[in-house]
Amino acid sequence: MLYTSESLELLVEELAQLPGIGRKTAQRLAMYIMKLPREEVVNIAKAMVGVKDKVKNCSICSNFTEDDPCLICSSPKRDGSMICVVEDPNDVIAIEKTNEFIGLYHVLGGSLSPLDGIGPEDIKVKELLHRINENTGEIILALNPNVEGEATTLYLSRLLKPLGLKVTRIARGIPVGGDLEFTDEATLSRAIEGRVQI
């Protein structure tokens, strides 16, 4: 059913464009927005326009940033000899949360997916090769554990290995806190396949 107000209908339609939001959820959000004080709504709208106007891609690592180069690329505390390659900015956030990694990142902006028409020239592969220099010691490939991520890992490792670099990939395995007994078969069999010598 359509609303009798054209602007309300427009808002619902726009919200429903967002990923993971169907028309019902969009209607609920629109009702919520209707009830907010005007300033609040202006703040939300400003925040949305703000990211569009101010946020750009770092010219080195392609991560989202307001300053170029980004805070990570320009930090003297980071170890420039290690570059961790990820698919998108959310992956950087996830790894940063661990406080384990002190190197730099490279955000590809996707993974190889012929079916979606995404080839090596559509993700930041050239840029990765370009930033590798005599300081670069190790490239860590941290792509998603699906066939597209795996293809990207294989593709990159083939490009990078002849350059005489150490190329590593993150392990796939049993989640911490996960009980071996309750780990599903497929994960367990992959973990066994990827076992390491101690």
Add this chain to the structure above:
Amino acid sequence: MFIENIRLKNFRNHADSYLECGDKANIILGDNGEGKTNLLEAVSYISLTKSFYASNDSVIVNIGETIFQIEANMVSDNGIKTKIHIGYDLTTGEKVYSINNRRIEKFSSVIGKFPIVFLSPENSNITFGGPAERRKFLDLVLSQSNQTYFEDLSEYRKVVRHRNKILNDAKFHKNDPIALLEPWNEQLIRFGSRIMVRRRNFVNEFQEYIFSAYKKLVDLREVPSMEYEPSFKTGNSEKDEMVFENFKTEIDRKYKEELRLGSTLVGPHRDEISFKINGLELRKFASQGQHKTFFVALKIGEFFYLKERCRENPILLLDDVFSELDDNRAQQMLLLIENLNQTFITSTNFDIFDKVLSFGEKNKKVIVRNGKIAIS
């Protein structure tokens, strides 16, 4: 395993149906188009976390509604009860599968917990039809008995689709895509050879299951057998690595041809599994009767195979199988399955069952009419 009760809400034409199931035969009667098969589809949905028929969950939602739900209580062979709840919302595309009120993250981990064996007249294409039908049969049995197989298979299918796209683009633009193909070749070979090894082993193991099922159905001057015929020679050595090595060689050998045709020509998606009686291929030489017997033997074999692998008696779903049989054969069939496990049988023929089964606690009979279930 058996189902104690099941409730469908807006599942196909069942707006709100509830069935208290018998733990042996459940006879579901009704005219064509009333919603009998839909009920079986719901049972198979519990087992496979998706539909047998529909590739898209949205077509399952009762037309005009937005959410379908299935609720069921399952009882394992050793008496442990499990509560299932499935919900799918058309507007968000969100699907929830929960077991004992705990939401399942990975649907593939459910496959094989509630094994089923499904029979329908269209199913008999397994023996009549092309190799794809036989691969489908193998895949369903193997997926239910081995989660890793199921996952390898879905990864493999994705890899083939990506790879075909590259080959097809290259055919069109007439360029050499070897650098783009390599990462996909590696995965094709990795997943493909694992699938092939499992299929080969399965065919070997399954021989005795068909053999002993066949023995129950006809005299044993007829010896049934099954042969695995992959798209390239794997060597019959026991070494699994040989499959991997030969796969690699074959990919190189077929490269030009793949480029010319623009699609993947090597791998388990091109496997054939041939069925034989006394060494003669069923498809070319068998009579109608032999086809039927072989088909039933396959399904009984499947039942016992899954029972062993899943350590749980599978639920049998027989769709419209009885409408085709004469009284005599129908009775024979009923006697055969009566002692196996819980069975759901749909039929448009109201009369044949009363002669063989007595109805009560164990055996139930219901009538489905316009998406509603009535106790008969």
